[in-house]
Amino acid sequence: xxxxxxxxxxxxxxxxxxxxxxxxxxxxxxxxxxxxxxxxxxxxxxxxxxxxxxxxxxxxxxxxxxxxxxxxxxxxxxxxxxxxxxxxxxxxxxxxxxxxxxxxxxxxxxxxxxxxxxxxxxxxxxxxxxxxxxxxxxxxxxxxxxxxxxxxxxxxxxxxxxxxxxxxxxxxxxxxxxxxxxxxxxxxxxxxxxxxxxxxxxxxxxxxxxxxxxxxxxxxxxxxxxxxxxxxxxxxxxxxxxxxxxxxxxxxxxxxxxxxxxxxxxxxxxxxxxxxxxxxxxxxxxxxxxxxxxxxxxxxxxxxxxxxxxxxxxxxxxxxxxxxxxxxxxxxxxxxxxxxxxxxxxxxxxxxxxxxxx
Amino acid sequence: xxxxxxxxxxxxxxxxxxxxxxxxxxxxxxxxxxxxxxxxxxxxxxxxxxxxxxxxxxxxxxxxxxxxxxxxxxxxxxxxxxxxxxxxxxxxxxxxxxxxxxxxxxxxxxxxxxxxxxxxxxxxxxxxxxxxxxxxxxxxxxxxxxxxxxxxxxxxxxxxxxxxxxxxxxxxxxxxxxxxxxxxxxxxxxxxxxxxxxxxxxxxxxxxxxxxxxxxxxxxxxxxxxxxxxxxxxxxxxxxxxxxxxxxxxxxxxxxxxxxxxxxxxxxxxxxxxxxxxxxxxxxxxxxxxxxxxxxxxxxxxxxxxxxxxxxxxxxxxxxxxxxxxxxxxxxxxxxxxxxxxxxxxxxxxxxxxxxxx
Numbered sequence: 001x002x003x004x005x006x007x008x009x010x011x012x013x014x015x016x017x018x019x020x021x022x023x024x025x026x027x028x029x030x031x032x033x034x035x036x037x038x039x040x041x042x043x044x045x046x047x048x049x050x051x052x053x054x055x056x057x058x059x060x061x062x063x064x065x066x067x068x069x070x071x072x073x074x075x076x077x078x079x080x081x082x083x084x085x086x087x088x089x090x091x092x093x094x095x096x097x098x099x100x101x102x103x104x105x106x107x108x109x110x111x112x113x114x115x116x117x118x119x120x121x122x123x124x125x126x127x128x129x130x131x132x133x134x135x136x137x138x139x140x141x142x143x144x145x146x147x148x149x150x151x152x153x154x155x156x157x158x159x160x161x162x163x164x165x166x167x168x169x170x171x172x173x174x175x176x177x178x179x180x181x182x183x184x185x186x187x188x189x190x191x192x193x194x195x196x197x198x199x200x201x202x203x204x205x206x207x208x209x210x211x212x213x214x215x216x217x218x219x220x221x222x223x224x225x226x227x228x229x230x231x232x233x234x235x236x237x238x239x240x241x242x243x244x245x246x247x248x249x250x251x252x253x254x255x256x257x258x259x260x261x262x263x264x265x266x267x268x269x270x271x272x273x274x275x276x277x278x279x280x281x282x283x284x285x286x287x288x289x290x291x292x293x294x295x296x297x298x299x300x301x302x303x304x305x306x307x308x309x310x311x312x313x314x315x316x317x318x319x320x321x322x323x324x325x326x327x328x329x330x331x332x333x334x335x336x337x338x339x340x341x342x343x344x345x346x347x348x349x350x351x352x353x354x355x356x357x358x
Numbered sequence: 359x360x361x362x363x364x365x366x367x368x369x370x371x372x373x374x375x376x377x378x379x380x381x382x383x384x385x386x387x388x389x390x391x392x393x394x395x396x397x398x399x400x401x402x403x404x405x406x407x408x409x410x411x412x413x414x415x416x417x418x419x420x421x422x423x424x425x426x427x428x429x430x431x432x433x434x435x436x437x438x439x440x441x442x443x444x445x446x447x448x449x450x451x452x453x454x455x456x457x458x459x460x461x462x463x464x465x466x467x468x469x470x471x472x473x474x475x476x477x478x479x480x481x482x483x484x485x486x487x488x489x490x491x492x493x494x495x496x497x498x499x500x501x502x503x504x505x506x507x508x509x510x511x512x513x514x515x516x517x518x519x520x521x522x523x524x525x526x527x528x529x530x531x532x533x534x535x536x537x538x539x540x541x542x543x544x545x546x547x548x549x550x551x552x553x554x555x556x557x558x559x560x561x562x563x564x565x566x567x568x569x570x571x572x573x574x575x576x577x578x579x580x581x582x583x584x585x586x587x588x589x590x591x592x593x594x595x596x597x598x599x600x601x602x603x604x605x606x607x608x609x610x611x612x613x614x615x616x617x618x619x620x621x622x623x624x625x626x627x628x629x630x631x632x633x634x635x636x637x638x639x640x641x642x643x644x645x646x647x648x649x650x651x652x653x654x655x656x657x658x659x660x661x662x663x664x665x666x667x668x669x670x671x672x673x674x675x676x677x678x679x680x681x682x683x684x685x686x687x688x689x690x691x692x693x694x695x696x697x698x699x700x701x702x703x704x705x706x707x708x709x710x711x712x713x714x715x716x
Contacts, residue, residue, distance in 0.1 A: 072545075135604050145540050148548045182503050182592040187430075190506045190589060215596025219604040231548060232590045234540040236597040238573025243598040246493050246577040247605055250636065254629055261629060268626035271612055271619060278608065 003032050003319050005312060006088040006097035009039030010066045011104025012301045012308075016040070019103065020047035021305025026312040027057060033316055036097055038063050038084040063087050067108045069301065076108030077115060085109060089116045092294045099295035099315040101286075103303055109296070110146055110289060117294035120324070122331035125150075126291035127158045128230070128298065129165060131284050131314075132237070136221030140166050144287060145234035155179065155196035155227060160205055160334065161290045161327050162225035168321035169314070175224035177206045178213035180232060188212060192229070205334060244279065282307035286314030290327065295319060361390050361677050363670060364446040364455035367397030368424045369462025370659045370666075374398070377461065378405035379663025384670040385415060391674055394455055396421050396442040421445050425466045427659065434466030435473060443467060447474045450652040457653035457673040459644075461661055467654070468504055468647060475652035478682070480689035483508075484649035485516045486588070486656065487523060489642050489672075490595070494579030498524050502645060503592035513537065513554035513585060518563055518692065519648045519685050520583035526679035527672070533582035535564045536571035538590060546570060550587070563692060602637065640665035644672030648685065653677060 007023060009016040016039055023035050034057045037044055041062040048055060065083040067076050080086060085104050091097040093116050102109050110126070119126055127143035142158050142165075143150070150158075159177050166175035179197055181189040186197070189212065200206050213223055215236060228236065251272065255265045265272065285307040287298045295318045299311035318324070365381060367374040374397055381393050392415045395402055399420040406413060423441040425434050438444060443462050449455040451474050460467050468484070477484055485501035500516050500523075501508070508516075517535050524533035537555055539547040544555070547570065558564050571581055573594060586594065609630065613623045623630065643665040645656045653676045657669035676682070 133604075135607060148540055148546075180593055182506055182589055188506075215593040215598075216600035216603065218597055219600045228593070231540055232593045235538055235573040235586070235590045236593050239576055239594040239597045240573075240601045242574035242577045243601045244605070245574065246491075247602070247633075247637070249493060250633060251629060254632060264626040264629050268622040268629070271609060271622050271626070274612060275605075275608060279605070 001032060002034055003030070003099075003316055004034045004036065004097045005315055006036045006038065006091035006100040007312070008085045008088040008100070008102035008104055009037045009044050010063070010084040011102040011109075012299065012303060013069075013103075014302070014304060015103065016043050016047050017050075018303055018305045018308050020044065020053065021051055022299075022303070022308025022312055023058070024051045024053050025305060025309035026316070027054060029309065029313065030316050033057065033312075035059070036061060036088075036091055038088040038091070039066075040064070061087060067105050069105050071105055071108055073107040073111035076105065077111055086112055086116070089113055089296060092296070093117055098319040099297065101297045101299060101308075101311050101315050103299035103301050103308060103311070106145075106298055106301075109298055113289055113292055113294075113296040117292040117296065119291050120293050120328050120331060122334070123157050123161070123291040123327070124154055125157075126289040127154075127161065128287050129162065129290045130237070130287035131170070132218070132240070133279050133284060134219050134221035138170065138284070139218065139221070139224050139226055140170065141218070141226040141228070141233060141237065142290060143228065143230040143233050144237050145230045146289065147230040149231070150192065150229035152192055152195040152199065155192060155229065156199050156205060157291065157331070159196070159200055159225070159227045160330055162227055163206055164323060164326045164330060165288075165290060166224045168323045168326060169317050170224065172224050174208045176208045176210045176222065177225040177227060178210040178217065178223040180218075180226055180228035180236065181212035181214065184212050184214060186211070203334070241281070244281075283310055286311030288314060288318055290323075293324070295324060359390060360392055361388070361457075361674055362392045362394065362455045363673055363677075364394045364396065364449035364458040365670070366443045366446040366458070366460035366462055367395045367402050368421070368442040369460040369467075370657065370661060371461075372660070372662060373461065374401050374405050375408075376661055376663045376666050378402065378411065379409055380657075380661070380666025380670055381416070382409045382411050383663060383667035384674070385412060387667065387671065388674050391415065391670075393417070394419060394446075394449055396446040396449070397424075398422070398442075419445060419449075425463050427463050429463055429466055431465040431469035434463065435469055444470055444474070447471055447654060450654070451475055456677040457655065459655045459657060459666075459669050459673045461657035461659050461666060461669070464503075464656055464659075467656055471647055471650055471652075471654040475650040475654065477649050478651050478686050478689060480692070481515050481519075481649040481685075482512055483515075484647040485512075485519065486645050487520065487648045488595070488645035489528070490576070490598070491637050491642060492577050492579035496528065496642070497576065497579070497582050497584055498528065499576070499584040499586070499591060499595065500648065501586065501588040501591050502595050503588045504647065505588040507589070508550065508587035510550055510553040510557065513550060513587065514557050514563060515649065515689070517554070517558055517567075517583070517585045518688055520585055521564055522681060522684045522688060523646075523648060524582045526681045526684060527675050528582065530582050532566045534566045534568045534580065535583040535585060536568040536575065536581040538576075538584055538586035538594065539570035539572065542570050542572060544569070561692070599639070602639075641668055644669030646672060646676055651682070653682060
């Protein structure tokens with residue numbers, strides 16, 4: 001099976017160079033992958049020459065327009081009809097591509113993806129979903145910032161989508177799913193997470209539901225899917241990034257400041273190298289907007305080619321594992337009597353479904 | 359000036375041993391400090407003998423009852439009238455002590471402190487406030503979990519209290535204050551943080567207001583006071599703790615698993631020692647419940663004596679710097695026409711106060 005990926009070649013701080021380098025790495029890693037690159041043809045061609053790219057699995061579609069990093073989502077929707085980002089998303093909509101990857105403006109990318117691809121029936125809102133390192137491997141966390149205000153339904157839907165992602169992409173047969181909260185006891189937290197936990201338990205939406213978890217549980221490795229609202233999720237992820245940066249900068253500064261510390265660092269360099277290899281944020285690059293009627297993956301804006309190739313890998317695997325179809329199927333199964341409505345009444349239906357069961 | 363600290367000797371996983379060891383260290387560090395220890399007299403006396411404590415600045419008040427770690431706040435309020443924790447808080451209320459320190463059950467401690475000490479006029483809710491390490495020194499963050507649902511007024515009040523804490527305890531003349539959010543642009547985030555930022559700007563509540571900050575800004579060192587709701591704050595702090603633990607465990611496991619890694623670690627041990635000294639969580643122990651009409655400081659439950667002595671230090675400095683009086687004064691100044699009301703109408707008053715100014 002051929003998998004075609006639409007790539008916004010102009011998105012990100014180092015575009016198109018980093019994007020083309022990432023595509024080059026991905027072509028070697030995924031023999032079934034084909035690419036349609038959207039952007040300035042001349043710039044793309046120059047980069048292709050520079051990395052001596054095999055163009056047999058590549059098509060270029062020219063675009064003059066770019067969505068800039070500071071453009072508001074509303075402006076991106078109104079203007080920039082022929083932008084590289086928009087054209088790449090539209091390629092998924094019209095069936096030319098199986099997924100789209102961009103390192104461009106997150107707000108604009110999310111807004112355009114929602115408008116063009118639309119959410120799946122039964123899903124209110126898409127969630128930014130990303131893998132992160134843990135003590136024993138990796139977990140997946142959502143939402144990471146798409147929805148600053150979430151209701152109970154959103155949280156339940158995120159949990160269902162996260163479970164499917166973990167199974168399909170991380171290959172975990174029965175992923176443990178936890179809701180991020182300020183304590184593990186049932187009485188802890190706000191009404192949104194309490195109701196969400198209750199609904200998941202009552203409906204059996206999640207096979208291996210771990211209930212509430214706390215921030216320090218994220219990295220232990222015993223929770224595979226961490227579910228939270230976009231406000232806390234974004235703050236939590238960025239806190240971890242900030243802490244990680246502070247720790248590595250500490251060692252960097254110590255070493256720069258002293259001859260003897262340079263010697264010490266050199267003597268132990270394998271330890272630090274192993275550390276970097278395990279926690280290299282580039283290998284965790286690639287956050288899909290789960291819940292859309294199509295695959296759109298966001299790469300970190302500041303990525304290099306190596307990191308971009310991982311975002312491409314996420315898109316590739318989501319197509320290969322038919323994750324959208326699985327989510328659509330699972331959500332259908334969760335709401336047998338939600339016909340005609342785009343949004344399944346997961347919470348409103350509790351009483352009704354309970355009476356059916358009894 | 360003599361400063362008297364009421365200490366719940368029975369609170370925490372390692373009580374009363376860790377508590378008494380902490381008091382012993384604090385007695386040496388603070389020559390003006392006196393202590394009233396609440397708890398089982400025999401156990402306390404045994405610990406005092408073990409650490410050869412100078413008892414000239416110590417008084418013991420016996421209590422049979424203990425608030426256990428799993429006791430619900432509501433149960434702690436109804437029962438446990440004569441518990442060591444409650445008696446210690448009451449000692450502040452009735453003027454026997456200037457502040458109280460406990461490493462016991464956080465929920466019970468907060469509930470009892472609120473009931474016994476009450477909130478300051480103009481403050482809706484107290485906030486759990488704690489220092490944390492940054493790349494250049496330390497910052498202070500609040501709320502860390504007392505209030506899972508916060509409105510605009512809460513956030514504004516936390517900002518005002520945090521600024522005073524930073525000035526008084528960290529000695530920063532004009533602390534920079536930031537509101538934790540999912541982006542730095544004015545349009546980002548939920549309505550609560552947006553309104554709070556607007557009120558702070560319009561009223562000039564904060565001299566050096568940095569607007570919105572993101573999770574990764576927490577540790578940079580250019581923000582002195584990080585303000586957020588208790589849900590995100592608790593998750594953020596615990597995420598940082600979890601990340602930090604994962605990183606140090608990584609090195610620990612690498613070293614345990616291999617002879618050569620042991621050699622490498624030994625060669626670079628000074629780097630790791632310096633790292634530990636800088637980021638030792640014990641020196642950041644001690645979280646006051648700011649906004650109460652009295653000083654109550656929470657120590658980490660799993661603390662050792664060294665860590666407990668830092669929580670005592672926080673209480674001591676809050677008394678010494680008259681932080682409660684400063685908060686009371688500042689909040690009065692913020693709401694000149696709030697007489698008769700316990701809660702100052704910081705947000706409701708915008709229009710009114712604006713028309714006065716014009």
